[in-house]
Amino acid sequence: MNNLDYGWLGKLNWDSLVFSGFLESPSVSEAVASVAGSIVILAAVAILALLTWFKVWGTLWRDWLTSTDHKRIGIMYIAFAIVMLVRGLLEGMVMRAQQAAAPDGFLYADHFAQLFSTHGTIMVFFVAVPFLVGLINFAMPLQIGARDVAFPVLNQISLAVTVSSGVLLMVSLVVGQFSTGGWSAYPPYTGADFSPGVGPDYWIWAIVFSGAGTTLTGINFTVTVYKCRGPGMHLFRMPLFCWTVLCASILMIFAMPPLSVAAIMLGLDRYLDFHFFTNDLGGNMMNYANLFWLFGHPEVYLLVLPAYGIFSEVFSTYSAKTLYGYKSLVIATMCIAILSFTVWLHHFFTMGQSPTINIAFGIATMLIAVPTGVKVYDWMATMYRGRIRFTTPMVYAIGFLILFVIGGLSGVILANPTVDFQVHNTLFLVAHFHNVLIPGVLFGILAGYNYWFPKAFGFRLNDKWGKRSAYLWFAGFMVTFFPLYGAGLLGMPRRSFSYGDLTFKPFMVVAFIGAMIVLAALITLIIQFLVSIRDRNKTRVPVGDPWDGRSLEWNSPAPVPAYNFVEIPKVTDRDAFTEAKEHGEAYKRPKVYRDIELPKNNPLGFILCVVSGILMFALVWYIWWLALISALTMLVAVIVSTFRKETEYIIPASQLEKDTEAWLALVEKSEPVGRDLEDSPRNVGLAKLEL
């Protein structure tokens, strides 16, 4: 059928709705799909109703949806990522249940395939990336002593397209079906011949748009680090987190384009009958594999580097020591960033290239273990003889240190082409990448969430529930994924919805139990959040430095005012804030109060979010007129926004004086609290000077 032969609604019809499958031929698999679809609809309706009920639309619009403040944009990124995390984890559980129930599971093969495709796509692009980008947005400008990121409106736009792509994935639960081709979407399987449905189109547009958002974010952060540092903040005085952000941003700039190219070319194959990756007429699937992994491998370092940065801050703060081997950590970060581009062929050792190439790429892969090892030793040396406090972020960091080394070692094993021939595409691989992604990235994210939460909202998260959650994550992770190493060595293929060889069954049952522990971890995480909100009056830290922090972000009230700092602090050394506290320079009154200029609110991001969502949906369903209208609307919105004249507003000095004097008065009357009491209600965010 010709692409233009569809009617007004394109391919869309009654049968596209997920519920129609259940109504026509009821089955457990269809029921699961229908329930998921209903949850999406109900949740959307419930949220809209609640927002209306509490009459918060006005505030939401003014303070959040149109905000250009990097801290608020960061928080919105994180909120979005948490929603996606819940979905992604639940999909993991359903898959584990299916494999534990095999050989007579309850899902259709296609449904299982959709689950691992959305799960992988969501976890990588819509949980790990936005969560990290959110934390970076929140903390990095504060750490370098900046007023804002380099391009605040661009920041808004990046968030907008990321969110609309995520919403598109949610819509795929209700209308039509998602791709069955995995998160890597290899053609020719995802080409029009083998996957004529809309699934791969959902994948393509979500990836193209969110990928564009990530590239723009990379540009924004790079320029921010280079150009917006406060006075005295030399590159080698930056907190390590900023270094890892810089390297990760450079990875975003260089690694995202190959993915965009691959996805767009796949789209051209599907929509316009091109032959980039088809089986016939000169198409070449290996080009896709190369493009995808030219992105894909750096991507994992793009995720893990900022997490390393978070752990570095955590180790140093809660050991009350300056980071051991700072320069070596910086150099190791840069080495990893560069090496990450030299190893992508290890993803297709078995696809027919010469042994020489395999050896070269195997060795390059193993080399990454060297700078990573340097880091691990530096972190351990940071703790050595420190006065360690076992707070929630620290618990995550120590769990990371142990578990991540195991994951890294299994990676070194996989880097050996001869071993890889045996275990590639088995659950051994699945165990390996979860073993690096969960301790490395997810624990990093959760550590950062616990660490910076009081800075963002002005009160601490509950430490008891935080630790419970952390231990459940450790246990859940280990019970879920360590058995998969075994099943993989025994030869159980990944992505299989069922299996005939019952040797695998015990492994799968244990893994399912592990997944239930993970579910408990997720629930405790939510409990921690709710309990913390309930107790917020006892845990407020308005002064702003609850952990005896060492970097500049702790040098402002909590929550941080829109302008970050009344007066940008002058930096003379590493650990700038500790330095200031030691010399009695912290909490000083500025000599003069000067007006501060900040970017105004802008509706552009919100408009683009809505319209790009419509555009993607129209493209997925071949509704050409709608696609055209929304594409033009986006263009016009951007052009019109360039005609705005007054893009900044001014916070008058008098206002600043009032705020700051109130804060300083609070500092004056607060009692400094030692580190041993930091989890008690006496901690209002003024750390006692203990050396």
Added chain:
Amino acid sequence: MNPISSPKNPLSASNPHEAIHRDPDMVIFGFWVFMMSDLIFFGVVFAIYITMVGATAGGPGPKELFDFGSLFAQTMFLLTSSLTVGIATVMVKHERSRASFLFWVVITLLLGMGFLGLELYDFSVMAEKGGVPQRSGYLSAFFGLVPLHGLHVTFGCLWMIVLIVQVFTMGLCDVVKLRFLRLALFWHFLDLIWIGIFSVVYFGGWVYG
């Protein structure tokens, strides 16, 4: 030398409110970083083209399809437009009249549109000879790369039109000047890419194809 880093430049005048968002250095640096990313984009598409030069699947190849006469004209259009956009930059730098600035921008715009017209004409001639992207992997790669550059040129033209309107509505103010400087960078960048396309896609394709 980067025209805006010169000390006499009106754009680098200090700002009373430490407004970081209009710092010309930062905005231009950001644009360089963006172009770096775009360069990778093009680089990857070039690489795909190179791997697919032989994949004609029995369809028409470079020798049958390319018209070097028209290509020469396109190249001249683009190179000249790089010169005219450069002259317009000088007009901004020396604060010449708005009219002379606009004159050179309009000339650049016309040259850009002339280039696009010729390119589209070439594509239609190719299509008549059976050179459509659906015919082979080779042609897909060709039509993945060359129109990508064309799309960038189209975008540049649109940008110029918006700028011309803005010169009238907002005047030749700092913001507009900065936008123009970025456009000029972009335009030179597209010229470079075109030189790559001419040597790799057309000439290289013709030699090896």
